[in-house]
Amino acid sequence: MTTEGSPPPADVWRDATRVTIRRVAVDVGLALVFAGVLSAIQLQMSAAMVWATLVLSLGLAVRRVSPWLVLATGVAAALIQVLTGEIAAYGDVAYAPLAFALGAHVSSAVRRTALVAAAVAVAGAGLWSGLVGSEMFDASLSAGIGMAAVTAVFIGGGWTAGFVRWQRRQAIQAQVDAAFAGAEQKRIEELYHQEQERSRIAADMHDLVAHSWAVVAAQADGARYVLREDPDRAEGALSVIGETARSAMNDVRGLLAELRGFEQSPAVAAPIADRVIDRMRRTGLVIEHARYGSAHPGDVGDAAGFVLTESLTNALKHGDRGRPVEVVEDWRDGYALRVANPLQPGAEARRGTGHGLRGMTERVAAAGGRLSAGRQDGLWIVDVRIPAGAAG
Structure with a gap:
């Protein structure tokens, strides 16, 4: 499993199976030695044996270069021996490494063709020896069985050994691929987690700044209006400004620490509904609050605190402050x-696409619920539903 920009899983056998000049030179050298030694031995017996040996030596020389040429040399050597009736017993030893190379080949077509050729060779050797014979032995049932068995050992055994080697390499490659896939899956999960954390921090930052500065702005306006007529109220407003600013600064430090990766820094605590309502009322916002049942902590409680804070902040910034905001919670x-919350006269409200509304929607969805928001009969209504047991 790979993604764009990531390296593909490693082919652990790429170097082992790569055809190089050095490896071909080694094969050619061994083939020459094989041909020279066995040809010298068999030349005293028959020229046909020498030709069969030379053809098989060619197959040894090109066993890494061309599997089809290897097959062709094996068939050609067999035909020479069948047509002349002379068996190159020493030279036929080359069939074992040739069959091994074909059985271990990466191409399934080569492996299948070689297997069929091996079966034909065993059957052909048995029938030829049992029915025709050669100068070395007469045709008989025992000769046919013996020749088929020897052919099966050299050609069939060589192919089987090569196929087992190919299977072992495939098994090791599968383990490597699985390890790469696991590592890639882990990397993707970490990236997803990091993206989720960035989104959460961005939502926390928006909620914190929007709420805090909405309260500060409202209190500052109120203090300016009543500074001379009611100094006590102005002092109370300034007290709220100071308290809100200090709390916001602490929360901002926590968020910045999270962004820098300081694990020891605590996350921003979810707002508590009663405290949020009290603070917003101190800004002059009229809130009619009703709660049914008892609030409980957890993911649902955190989502409820953040959504309520954002909703009341939007009511403070965009709503008609002269009319009450209705808040109903049901636990x-x-x-x-x-x-x-009532809209300001002439205000054009609609479902937005900003950070606030998107953040609320994501928080509620993460808690297992749904959120809808929109204009209805001169009101801006936020409606949240989280089923029981949807989240902690």
Whole structure:
């Protein structure tokens, strides 16, 4: 398994199976030695044996270069011996390494063709020896069985050994591929986790900055208006500004530490609904809050705190502050939240595509629920539904 930009799994046998000049030279050298020694021995017996040996030596020389030429040399040597009736017993030893090379070949077509050729060779050797015979022995049933057995040992055994080697290499390659696939899967999972963490931190940063600065702006405006007429209220507003700013600074430090990878830095705590409502009321926002059942901690509780904070922040920034915001929470069967705030006269509200709404939707979805938001009868309504048991 690979992805764009990542290296493919390694072919562990690439170097072992690669045809190089050095390896071909070694094969040619061994073939020459084989041909020279055995030809000298068999020349005293028959010229046909020498020709068969030379042809098989050619197969040894090219066994890495051309498997089809190897097959051709094996067939040609066999025909020479059958037509002349003389068996090159010493030279036929070359059939074993030739069959081994074909059985271990990477091409399935070569392996299958070589297997068929081996079966034909065993059957042909048995029939020829049993029915025709040669100058070395007379035709008989025992001769046919013996020749078939010897052929099966050299050609069939060589092919089987080569095929076993190919299977072992495939098994090792499969293990390597599985290890690469596992590593790649782990890398993708880590990248996904990192992306999820970045999205979460971005949502936390948006919620923190939007909420904090909305409160600060509202309180600053209020303090400016009542500074002379009601200094106590102005002082209270400035107190809220200071408290909000200090809390926001601490949370921002935590988020920045997370971005830098400081694991010891605590994550931004989820807002607590009652504290959020109290803070927003201190900005002058009128909130009619009703809660059914008892809130409980966990993923659902965290999502509820963040969604409520963002909804009230949007009501503070974009809603009609002269009219109350309705907040209804229901914890009796899962979690349900409805926040309805009046729109400013003439305001064109619609489902947005900004960070706030997207962040709320992602938080609720991560908790196993759904969120809808939109304009209805002059109100901006946020509706959340999280089934019981959907998340911790």
